[in-house]
Amino acid sequence: MLKSANMPNPLLPICISGLRLIRGDRAVLAGVNLTIDEPGITVLMGPNGAGKSLLLRSLHGLITPDQGRINLGSLTVADSRTEQAMVFQQPVLLRRTVLQNLAFAAPKTAKTDRQRLIQALESVNLLDRADQPARMLSGGEQQRLALVRALLGEPALLILDEATASLDPASVLLIESLVKTQNVQGTKIILVSHDQGQARRLADEIVFISNGQVAEQSPADRFFTEPRTPEAKAYLAGEIVV
Amino acid sequence: MDALSEAFRLIITLDEDLFEILWLSIRVSLSALTIAAVIGLPLGTYLAITRFPGRKFCILLLNVLMGMPPVVVGLMVYLLLSRAGPLGWMGLLYSPTAMIIAQAVLITPIIAALSNQVIESLHQEYSDTFYSMGVTGGRAVAAYLVDARYALTTCILAGFGRAIAEVGAVIIVGGNIDHLTRVMTTAIALETSKGNLTLALSLGAVLLALSLLVNALVIGVREYAQKRQYA
Numbered sequence: 211m212l213k214s215a216n217m218p219n220p221l222l223p224i225c226i227s228g229l230r231l232i233r234g235d236r237a238v239l240a241g242v243n244l245t246i247d248e249p250g251i252t253v254l255m256g257p258n259g260a261g262k263s264l265l266l267r268s269l270h271g272l273i274t275p276d277q278g279r280i281n282l283g284s285l286t287v288a289d290s291r292t293e294q295a296m297v298f299q300q301p302v303l304l305r306r307t308v309l310q311n312l313a314f315a316a317p318k319t320a321k322t323d324r325q326r327l328i329q330a331l332e333s334v335n336l337l338d339r340a341d342q343p344a345r346m347l348s349g350g351e352q353q354r355l356a357l358v359r360a361l362l363g364e365p366a367l368l369i370l371d372e373a374t375a376s377l378d379p380a381s382v383l384l385i386e387s388l389v390k391t392q393n394v395q396g397t398k399i400i401l402v403s404h405d406q407g408q409a410r411r412l413a414d415e416i417v418f419i420s421n422g423q424v425a426e427q428s429p430a431d432r433f434f435t436e437p438r439t440p441e442a443k444a445y446l447a448g449e450i451v452v
Numbered sequence: 453m454d455a456l457s458e459a460f461r462l463i464i465t466l467d468e469d470l471f472e473i474l475w476l477s478i479r480v481s482l483s484a485l486t487i488a489a490v491i492g493l494p495l496g497t498y499l500a501i502t503r504f505p506g507r508k509f510c511i512l513l514l515n516v517l518m519g520m521p522p523v524v525v526g527l528m529v530y531l532l533l534s535r536a537g538p539l540g541w542m543g544l545l546y547s548p549t550a551m552i553i554a555q556a557v558l559i560t561p562i563i564a565a566l567s568n569q570v571i572e573s574l575h576q577e578y579s580d581t582f583y584s585m586g587v588t589g590g591r592a593v594a595a596y597l598v599d600a601r602y603a604l605t606t607c608i609l610a611g612f613g614r615a616i617a618e619v620g621a622v623i624i625v626g627g628n629i630d631h632l633t634r635v636m637t638t639a640i641a642l643e644t645s646k647g648n649l650t651l652a653l654s655l656g657a658v659l660l661a662l663s664l665l666v667n668a669l670v671i672g673v674r675e676y677a678q679k680r681q682y683a
Binding site: 270271272291292294295296298302304305306314315343344345346359360363 | 577578580581583584585586587595598599600677680681682
Protein backbone atom coordinates (compact mmCIF):
# COMPACT_ATOMS: atom_id res chain seq x y z
CA MET A 211 0.00 0.00 0.00
CA LEU A 212 1.07 3.51 -0.73
CA LYS A 213 2.09 5.33 2.43
CA SER A 214 3.33 8.69 1.24
CA ALA A 215 3.43 10.93 -1.81
CA ASN A 216 7.20 11.18 -1.46
CA MET A 217 7.78 7.45 -1.76
CA PRO A 218 8.35 6.11 -5.28
CA ASN A 219 5.32 4.25 -6.55
CA PRO A 220 6.16 0.52 -6.27
CA LEU A 221 4.03 -0.33 -9.30
CA LEU A 222 5.91 1.94 -11.71
CA PRO A 223 6.95 1.54 -14.41
CA ILE A 224 4.08 -0.48 -15.84
CA CYS A 225 5.47 -2.52 -18.73
CA ILE A 226 3.11 -4.32 -21.07
CA SER A 227 4.68 -6.29 -23.88
CA GLY A 228 3.15 -8.33 -26.69
CA LEU A 229 -0.23 -8.57 -25.00
CA ARG A 230 -2.68 -10.58 -27.08
CA LEU A 231 -6.21 -11.58 -26.23
CA ILE A 232 -8.27 -13.68 -28.60
CA ARG A 233 -12.06 -13.76 -28.50
CA GLY A 234 -13.56 -16.16 -31.02
CA ASP A 235 -11.46 -15.74 -34.13
CA ARG A 236 -10.62 -12.10 -33.44
CA ALA A 237 -7.63 -10.62 -31.62
CA VAL A 238 -9.32 -8.03 -29.41
CA LEU A 239 -5.90 -7.11 -28.04
CA ALA A 240 -3.49 -7.54 -30.91
CA GLY A 241 -0.02 -7.32 -29.41
CA VAL A 242 -0.18 -4.33 -27.08
CA ASN A 243 3.19 -2.83 -26.17
CA LEU A 244 3.03 -0.03 -23.65
CA THR A 245 5.23 1.45 -20.96
CA ILE A 246 3.76 3.83 -18.41
CA ASP A 247 6.40 5.30 -16.16
CA GLU A 248 5.05 8.72 -15.23
CA PRO A 249 3.29 9.01 -11.86
CA GLY A 250 0.56 11.35 -13.17
CA ILE A 251 -2.87 10.55 -14.58
CA THR A 252 -2.95 8.43 -17.71
CA VAL A 253 -6.16 8.45 -19.75
CA LEU A 254 -6.90 5.69 -22.23
CA MET A 255 -8.97 6.92 -25.15
CA GLY A 256 -10.23 5.26 -28.28
CA PRO A 257 -13.39 4.17 -30.03
CA ASN A 258 -15.79 1.59 -28.66
CA GLY A 259 -14.49 -1.93 -29.07
CA ALA A 260 -10.87 -0.79 -29.39
CA GLY A 261 -9.82 -2.88 -26.37
CA LYS A 262 -9.40 -0.21 -23.67
CA SER A 263 -11.46 -1.95 -21.02
CA LEU A 264 -9.93 -5.34 -21.82
CA LEU A 265 -6.48 -3.84 -21.43
CA LEU A 266 -7.38 -2.43 -18.02
CA ARG A 267 -9.02 -5.69 -16.95
CA SER A 268 -5.86 -7.55 -17.97
CA LEU A 269 -3.77 -5.09 -16.01
CA HIS A 270 -5.96 -5.64 -12.96
CA GLY A 271 -5.84 -9.43 -13.31
CA LEU A 272 -9.51 -9.93 -14.14
CA ILE A 273 -8.57 -11.40 -17.52
CA THR A 274 -5.68 -13.68 -18.31
CA PRO A 275 -4.24 -12.74 -21.71
CA ASP A 276 -3.45 -15.43 -24.28
CA GLN A 277 0.04 -14.05 -24.84
CA GLY A 278 2.30 -11.34 -23.50
CA ARG A 279 3.58 -10.03 -20.21
CA ILE A 280 2.58 -7.37 -17.76
CA ASN A 281 4.94 -6.13 -15.08
CA LEU A 282 4.17 -3.47 -12.52
CA GLY A 283 7.47 -2.30 -11.09
CA SER A 284 9.14 -5.52 -10.06
CA LEU A 285 5.81 -7.26 -9.54
CA THR A 286 3.56 -9.43 -11.66
CA VAL A 287 -0.16 -8.73 -11.93
CA ALA A 288 -0.92 -11.42 -9.34
CA ASP A 289 1.68 -10.11 -6.89
CA SER A 290 0.43 -6.56 -7.24
CA ARG A 291 -3.20 -7.47 -6.58
CA THR A 292 -3.39 -5.94 -3.11
CA GLU A 293 -1.70 -2.76 -4.35
CA GLN A 294 -4.34 -2.12 -7.00
CA ALA A 295 -7.98 -1.02 -6.93
CA MET A 296 -10.49 -0.75 -9.74
CA VAL A 297 -13.71 1.21 -10.10
CA PHE A 298 -16.10 -0.12 -12.72
CA GLN A 299 -18.58 1.67 -14.95
CA GLN A 300 -21.46 0.06 -13.07
CA PRO A 301 -20.73 0.22 -9.35
CA VAL A 302 -21.50 -3.03 -7.53
CA LEU A 303 -22.52 -2.34 -3.97
CA LEU A 304 -23.34 -4.87 -1.30
CA ARG A 305 -26.92 -5.25 -0.17
CA ARG A 306 -26.13 -3.39 3.03
CA THR A 307 -26.03 0.16 4.31
CA VAL A 308 -23.58 2.73 2.98
CA LEU A 309 -21.44 2.52 6.11
CA GLN A 310 -21.49 -1.30 6.10
CA ASN A 311 -20.25 -1.25 2.50
CA LEU A 312 -17.24 0.77 3.58
CA ALA A 313 -16.65 -1.33 6.70
CA PHE A 314 -16.61 -4.48 4.55
CA ALA A 315 -13.90 -3.01 2.32
CA ALA A 316 -11.77 -1.59 5.11
CA PRO A 317 -8.42 -3.38 5.37
CA LYS A 318 -8.61 -6.05 8.03
CA THR A 319 -5.00 -5.54 9.08
CA ALA A 320 -5.90 -2.37 10.85
CA LYS A 321 -8.62 -2.13 13.43
CA THR A 322 -11.65 -0.84 11.58
CA ASP A 323 -11.80 2.72 12.67
CA ARG A 324 -15.32 4.11 12.45
CA GLN A 325 -13.94 7.64 12.47
CA ARG A 326 -11.92 6.87 9.35
CA LEU A 327 -15.00 5.54 7.58
CA ILE A 328 -16.96 8.62 8.59
CA GLN A 329 -14.21 10.84 7.16
CA ALA A 330 -14.25 8.83 3.95
CA LEU A 331 -18.01 9.31 3.62
CA GLU A 332 -17.62 13.00 4.36
CA SER A 333 -15.10 13.32 1.53
CA VAL A 334 -17.76 12.26 -0.98
CA ASN A 335 -20.68 14.08 0.65
CA LEU A 336 -22.39 10.87 1.73
CA LEU A 337 -22.21 11.19 5.50
CA ASP A 338 -25.93 11.92 5.81
CA ARG A 339 -26.63 8.68 3.91
CA ALA A 340 -24.43 6.49 6.11
CA ASP A 341 -27.27 4.33 7.44
CA GLN A 342 -29.28 4.09 4.23
CA PRO A 343 -29.29 1.00 2.01
CA ALA A 344 -26.42 1.62 -0.43
CA ARG A 345 -28.34 0.45 -3.47
CA MET A 346 -30.99 3.12 -2.89
CA LEU A 347 -28.47 5.87 -3.62
CA SER A 348 -28.54 7.65 -6.97
CA GLY A 349 -26.14 6.53 -9.71
CA GLY A 350 -23.70 9.35 -8.93
CA GLU A 351 -23.82 8.67 -5.20
CA GLN A 352 -23.26 4.95 -5.78
CA GLN A 353 -20.20 5.66 -7.90
CA ARG A 354 -18.82 8.07 -5.29
CA LEU A 355 -19.25 5.35 -2.68
CA ALA A 356 -17.56 2.79 -4.96
CA LEU A 357 -14.63 5.17 -5.44
CA VAL A 358 -14.13 5.95 -1.78
CA ARG A 359 -14.46 2.23 -1.01
CA ALA A 360 -11.70 1.47 -3.52
CA LEU A 361 -9.49 4.12 -1.94
CA LEU A 362 -9.81 2.73 1.59
CA GLY A 363 -6.99 0.28 0.91
CA GLU A 364 -4.69 3.15 -0.15
CA PRO A 365 -3.85 1.53 -3.49
CA ALA A 366 -0.66 2.37 -5.36
CA LEU A 367 -2.61 2.06 -8.62
CA LEU A 368 -6.22 3.11 -9.15
CA ILE A 369 -7.93 2.01 -12.36
CA LEU A 370 -11.21 3.61 -13.42
CA ASP A 371 -13.14 2.08 -16.29
CA GLU A 372 -15.49 4.80 -17.57
CA ALA A 373 -16.39 5.44 -13.96
CA THR A 374 -18.10 8.75 -14.66
CA ALA A 375 -20.02 7.74 -17.78
CA SER A 376 -23.67 8.89 -17.56
CA LEU A 377 -23.27 10.62 -14.21
CA ASP A 378 -24.53 14.10 -13.40
CA PRO A 379 -21.97 16.94 -13.74
CA ALA A 380 -21.72 17.53 -9.98
CA SER A 381 -20.84 13.89 -9.34
CA VAL A 382 -18.35 13.92 -12.23
CA LEU A 383 -16.58 16.97 -10.82
CA LEU A 384 -16.50 15.53 -7.31
CA ILE A 385 -15.04 12.26 -8.57
CA GLU A 386 -12.48 14.10 -10.71
CA SER A 387 -11.47 16.18 -7.72
CA LEU A 388 -11.00 13.04 -5.59
CA VAL A 389 -9.01 11.37 -8.35
CA LYS A 390 -6.70 14.38 -8.69
CA THR A 391 -6.19 14.59 -4.92
CA GLN A 392 -5.41 10.90 -4.78
CA ASN A 393 -2.89 11.28 -7.58
CA VAL A 394 -1.19 14.16 -5.78
CA GLN A 395 -0.92 11.88 -2.74
CA GLY A 396 1.03 9.39 -4.84
CA THR A 397 -1.50 6.96 -6.33
CA LYS A 398 -0.97 6.25 -10.02
CA ILE A 399 -4.25 6.73 -11.89
CA ILE A 400 -5.19 5.04 -15.14
CA LEU A 401 -8.65 5.68 -16.48
CA VAL A 402 -10.71 5.09 -19.56
CA SER A 403 -12.82 7.97 -20.77
CA HIS A 404 -14.67 8.95 -23.93
CA ASP A 405 -15.16 12.44 -22.57
CA GLN A 406 -12.60 14.73 -24.21
CA GLY A 407 -13.40 17.49 -21.73
CA GLN A 408 -12.65 15.17 -18.85
CA ALA A 409 -9.46 13.94 -20.49
CA ARG A 410 -8.31 17.55 -20.97
CA ARG A 411 -9.09 18.34 -17.31
CA LEU A 412 -7.40 15.29 -15.85
CA ALA A 413 -4.84 13.73 -18.14
CA ASP A 414 -1.10 14.18 -17.94
CA GLU A 415 -0.71 11.53 -20.60
CA ILE A 416 -3.02 10.04 -23.24
CA VAL A 417 -2.78 6.52 -24.56
CA PHE A 418 -4.86 6.16 -27.71
CA ILE A 419 -6.01 2.62 -28.43
CA SER A 420 -7.29 1.53 -31.82
CA ASN A 421 -8.04 -1.96 -33.15
CA GLY A 422 -6.55 -3.67 -30.11
CA GLN A 423 -3.23 -1.83 -30.30
CA VAL A 424 -1.63 1.30 -28.92
CA ALA A 425 -1.86 3.77 -31.79
CA GLU A 426 -0.41 6.73 -29.93
CA GLN A 427 1.00 7.66 -26.54
CA SER A 428 1.58 11.36 -25.93
CA PRO A 429 1.56 14.04 -23.26
CA ALA A 430 -2.05 15.24 -23.02
CA ASP A 431 -1.49 18.80 -24.28
CA ARG A 432 0.34 17.52 -27.36
CA PHE A 433 -2.26 14.83 -28.06
CA PHE A 434 -5.08 17.35 -28.20
CA THR A 435 -3.19 19.92 -30.25
CA GLU A 436 -1.09 17.72 -32.51
CA PRO A 437 -2.38 14.16 -32.69
CA ARG A 438 0.10 12.14 -34.71
CA THR A 439 -2.00 9.31 -36.09
CA PRO A 440 -4.89 9.61 -38.55
CA GLU A 441 -7.00 7.45 -36.19
CA ALA A 442 -6.49 9.86 -33.28
CA LYS A 443 -7.21 12.86 -35.51
CA ALA A 444 -10.43 11.27 -36.73
CA TYR A 445 -11.42 10.30 -33.18
CA LEU A 446 -10.88 13.82 -31.86
CA ALA A 447 -12.86 15.18 -34.81
CA GLY A 448 -15.75 12.95 -33.81
CA GLU A 449 -15.47 10.60 -36.76
CA ILE A 450 -15.94 6.89 -36.36
CA VAL A 451 -12.69 5.06 -36.80
CA VAL A 452 -13.65 1.45 -36.11
CA MET B 453 -72.01 -28.25 7.58
CA ASP B 454 -72.14 -29.98 10.97
CA ALA B 455 -68.67 -31.33 10.36
CA LEU B 456 -67.41 -27.84 9.55
CA SER B 457 -68.83 -26.26 12.70
CA GLU B 458 -67.51 -29.15 14.80
CA ALA B 459 -64.10 -28.69 13.17
CA PHE B 460 -64.19 -25.00 14.05
CA ARG B 461 -65.10 -25.91 17.67
CA LEU B 462 -62.11 -28.26 17.91
CA ILE B 463 -59.80 -25.47 16.82
CA ILE B 464 -61.09 -22.72 19.09
CA THR B 465 -61.33 -25.01 22.13
CA LEU B 466 -57.67 -26.02 21.54
CA ASP B 467 -58.61 -29.71 21.36
CA GLU B 468 -55.85 -31.80 22.91
CA ASP B 469 -55.67 -34.45 20.17
CA LEU B 470 -55.68 -31.82 17.44
CA PHE B 471 -52.88 -29.81 18.98
CA GLU B 472 -50.83 -32.91 19.78
CA ILE B 473 -50.86 -33.71 16.06
CA LEU B 474 -50.21 -30.10 15.14
CA TRP B 475 -47.25 -29.80 17.54
CA LEU B 476 -45.67 -33.04 16.28
CA SER B 477 -46.08 -31.87 12.67
CA ILE B 478 -44.36 -28.58 13.39
CA ARG B 479 -41.63 -30.23 15.47
CA VAL B 480 -40.83 -32.80 12.77
CA SER B 481 -40.89 -30.26 9.93
CA LEU B 482 -38.81 -27.65 11.78
CA SER B 483 -36.22 -30.29 12.74
CA ALA B 484 -36.05 -31.52 9.14
CA LEU B 485 -35.81 -27.93 7.95
CA THR B 486 -32.89 -27.20 10.28
CA ILE B 487 -30.97 -30.24 9.01
CA ALA B 488 -31.81 -29.42 5.38
CA ALA B 489 -30.72 -25.79 5.79
CA VAL B 490 -27.46 -26.72 7.50
CA ILE B 491 -26.62 -29.07 4.61
CA GLY B 492 -28.41 -27.39 1.71
CA LEU B 493 -27.28 -23.78 2.09
CA PRO B 494 -23.51 -24.44 2.15
CA LEU B 495 -23.91 -27.07 -0.58
CA GLY B 496 -25.82 -24.69 -2.85
CA THR B 497 -23.30 -21.92 -2.14
CA TYR B 498 -20.31 -24.19 -2.76
CA LEU B 499 -21.71 -25.31 -6.11
CA ALA B 500 -22.42 -21.70 -7.07
CA ILE B 501 -18.97 -20.26 -6.47
CA THR B 502 -16.58 -23.11 -7.22
CA ARG B 503 -15.65 -24.67 -10.53
CA PHE B 504 -14.72 -28.36 -10.78
CA PRO B 505 -15.32 -31.19 -13.23
CA GLY B 506 -18.79 -32.63 -12.66
CA ARG B 507 -20.18 -29.45 -11.10
CA LYS B 508 -22.89 -29.09 -13.73
CA PHE B 509 -23.87 -32.72 -13.21
CA CYS B 510 -24.19 -32.08 -9.46
CA ILE B 511 -26.48 -29.12 -10.13
CA LEU B 512 -28.52 -31.21 -12.58
CA LEU B 513 -28.79 -33.95 -9.96
CA LEU B 514 -30.00 -31.45 -7.35
CA ASN B 515 -32.65 -30.21 -9.74
CA VAL B 516 -33.77 -33.77 -10.45
CA LEU B 517 -33.88 -34.57 -6.73
CA MET B 518 -36.00 -31.47 -6.16
CA GLY B 519 -38.84 -33.16 -7.97
CA MET B 520 -38.38 -36.57 -6.39
CA PRO B 521 -41.74 -38.13 -5.41
CA PRO B 522 -42.13 -38.24 -1.59
CA VAL B 523 -43.18 -41.90 -1.66
CA VAL B 524 -39.87 -42.77 -3.33
CA VAL B 525 -37.99 -40.88 -0.63
CA GLY B 526 -40.11 -42.66 1.97
CA LEU B 527 -39.31 -46.02 0.43
CA MET B 528 -35.57 -45.29 0.34
CA VAL B 529 -35.49 -44.15 3.96
CA TYR B 530 -37.66 -47.16 4.89
CA LEU B 531 -35.17 -49.54 3.27
CA LEU B 532 -32.33 -47.77 5.05
CA LEU B 533 -33.94 -47.89 8.49
CA SER B 534 -35.82 -51.19 8.30
CA ARG B 535 -34.48 -54.00 10.45
CA ALA B 536 -32.68 -55.61 7.49
CA GLY B 537 -31.35 -52.27 6.24
CA PRO B 538 -27.88 -50.79 6.88
CA LEU B 539 -29.18 -48.53 9.68
CA GLY B 540 -31.74 -51.00 11.00
CA TRP B 541 -29.72 -51.53 14.21
CA MET B 542 -30.62 -48.00 15.27
CA GLY B 543 -34.29 -48.92 15.63
CA LEU B 544 -35.53 -45.63 14.22
CA LEU B 545 -38.28 -46.89 11.94
CA TYR B 546 -41.79 -45.72 12.91
CA SER B 547 -40.44 -42.93 15.07
CA PRO B 548 -40.52 -39.13 14.68
CA THR B 549 -36.77 -39.30 14.01
CA ALA B 550 -37.41 -41.44 10.93
CA MET B 551 -39.94 -38.87 9.75
CA ILE B 552 -37.43 -36.07 10.31
CA ILE B 553 -34.84 -37.97 8.24
CA ALA B 554 -37.32 -38.57 5.41
CA GLN B 555 -38.41 -34.93 5.30
CA ALA B 556 -34.80 -33.73 5.49
CA VAL B 557 -33.89 -35.96 2.54
CA LEU B 558 -36.87 -34.59 0.65
CA ILE B 559 -36.22 -30.89 1.19
CA THR B 560 -32.42 -30.70 1.27
CA PRO B 561 -32.21 -30.75 -2.56
CA ILE B 562 -34.92 -28.07 -2.72
CA ILE B 563 -33.01 -25.73 -0.42
CA ALA B 564 -29.66 -26.55 -2.06
CA ALA B 565 -30.94 -26.04 -5.63
CA LEU B 566 -32.84 -22.84 -4.85
CA SER B 567 -29.96 -21.36 -2.85
CA ASN B 568 -27.57 -22.36 -5.63
CA GLN B 569 -29.56 -20.26 -8.11
CA VAL B 570 -29.66 -17.31 -5.70
CA ILE B 571 -25.95 -17.39 -4.87
CA GLU B 572 -24.88 -18.05 -8.46
CA SER B 573 -26.66 -14.91 -9.62
CA LEU B 574 -25.07 -12.92 -6.78
CA HIS B 575 -21.67 -14.40 -7.58
CA GLN B 576 -21.92 -13.25 -11.20
CA GLU B 577 -22.70 -9.76 -9.98
CA TYR B 578 -20.07 -9.58 -7.23
CA SER B 579 -17.15 -11.62 -8.56
CA ASP B 580 -15.19 -8.81 -10.27
CA THR B 581 -15.67 -6.47 -7.34
CA PHE B 582 -14.70 -9.15 -4.82
CA TYR B 583 -11.61 -9.97 -6.88
CA SER B 584 -10.70 -6.30 -6.93
CA MET B 585 -11.23 -6.00 -3.18
CA GLY B 586 -9.28 -9.20 -2.51
CA VAL B 587 -12.29 -10.90 -0.95
CA THR B 588 -11.97 -14.67 -1.31
CA GLY B 589 -12.72 -17.98 0.40
CA GLY B 590 -14.70 -18.02 3.60
CA ARG B 591 -15.07 -14.25 3.65
CA ALA B 592 -16.69 -14.31 0.22
CA VAL B 593 -19.01 -17.19 1.20
CA ALA B 594 -20.07 -15.34 4.36
CA ALA B 595 -20.68 -12.18 2.34
CA TYR B 596 -22.82 -14.08 -0.18
CA LEU B 597 -24.88 -15.68 2.57
CA VAL B 598 -25.39 -12.35 4.32
CA ASP B 599 -26.26 -10.46 1.15
CA ALA B 600 -28.64 -13.15 -0.06
CA ARG B 601 -30.27 -13.40 3.37
CA TYR B 602 -33.76 -12.43 2.22
CA ALA B 603 -33.75 -14.60 -0.89
CA LEU B 604 -32.37 -17.50 1.15
CA THR B 605 -35.09 -17.00 3.74
CA THR B 606 -37.69 -17.50 1.03
CA CYS B 607 -35.83 -20.68 -0.08
CA ILE B 608 -36.00 -21.97 3.49
CA LEU B 609 -39.67 -21.10 3.79
CA ALA B 610 -40.34 -22.93 0.53
CA GLY B 611 -38.63 -25.97 2.06
CA PHE B 612 -40.78 -25.70 5.17
CA GLY B 613 -43.92 -25.43 3.06
CA ARG B 614 -42.99 -28.62 1.24
CA ALA B 615 -42.13 -30.46 4.47
CA ILE B 616 -45.24 -29.59 6.45
CA ALA B 617 -47.57 -30.50 3.56
CA GLU B 618 -45.84 -33.80 2.77
CA VAL B 619 -47.65 -37.09 3.37
CA GLY B 620 -46.16 -39.90 1.26
CA ALA B 621 -42.75 -40.22 2.91
CA VAL B 622 -43.80 -39.74 6.54
CA ILE B 623 -46.61 -42.27 6.34
CA ILE B 624 -44.17 -44.93 5.07
CA VAL B 625 -41.43 -44.34 7.65
CA GLY B 626 -43.62 -43.06 10.49
CA GLY B 627 -46.47 -45.52 10.18
CA ASN B 628 -49.11 -42.97 11.30
CA ILE B 629 -49.14 -44.32 14.88
CA ASP B 630 -51.56 -42.52 17.18
CA HIS B 631 -49.85 -40.33 19.82
CA LEU B 632 -46.44 -41.21 18.37
CA THR B 633 -46.00 -40.48 14.67
CA ARG B 634 -49.35 -39.07 13.58
CA VAL B 635 -48.92 -35.72 11.88
CA MET B 636 -51.48 -33.46 10.22
CA THR B 637 -51.25 -34.87 6.71
CA THR B 638 -51.27 -38.53 7.72
CA ALA B 639 -54.10 -37.89 10.16
CA ILE B 640 -56.17 -36.18 7.46
CA ALA B 641 -55.65 -39.17 5.15
CA LEU B 642 -56.64 -41.63 7.89
CA GLU B 643 -59.63 -39.73 9.26
CA THR B 644 -60.99 -39.14 5.76
CA SER B 645 -60.74 -42.85 4.96
CA LYS B 646 -62.58 -43.58 8.23
CA GLY B 647 -65.29 -41.06 7.37
CA ASN B 648 -64.40 -38.87 10.38
CA LEU B 649 -64.51 -35.60 8.49
CA THR B 650 -64.59 -33.40 11.59
CA LEU B 651 -60.99 -33.97 12.65
CA ALA B 652 -59.88 -34.15 9.01
CA LEU B 653 -61.46 -30.77 8.29
CA SER B 654 -60.00 -29.20 11.46
CA LEU B 655 -56.54 -30.38 10.53
CA GLY B 656 -57.07 -29.30 6.93
CA ALA B 657 -58.02 -25.82 8.10
CA VAL B 658 -54.93 -25.58 10.31
CA LEU B 659 -52.74 -26.86 7.48
CA LEU B 660 -54.21 -24.29 5.12
CA ALA B 661 -53.66 -21.55 7.69
CA LEU B 662 -50.03 -22.62 8.09
CA SER B 663 -49.57 -22.66 4.34
CA LEU B 664 -51.11 -19.20 4.15
CA LEU B 665 -48.77 -17.97 6.89
CA VAL B 666 -45.69 -19.37 5.16
CA ASN B 667 -46.66 -17.84 1.81
CA ALA B 668 -47.48 -14.52 3.44
CA LEU B 669 -44.04 -14.58 5.06
CA VAL B 670 -42.40 -15.33 1.70
CA ILE B 671 -44.19 -12.40 0.07
CA GLY B 672 -43.50 -10.14 3.06
CA VAL B 673 -39.79 -10.94 3.09
CA ARG B 674 -39.52 -10.45 -0.68
CA GLU B 675 -41.34 -7.10 -0.59
CA TYR B 676 -39.25 -5.84 2.33
CA ALA B 677 -36.06 -6.79 0.50
CA GLN B 678 -37.20 -5.20 -2.76
CA LYS B 679 -38.21 -2.01 -1.00
CA ARG B 680 -34.72 -1.65 0.46
CA GLN B 681 -33.01 -2.80 -2.74
CA TYR B 682 -31.74 -5.84 -0.86
CA ALA B 683 -33.44 -8.36 -3.16
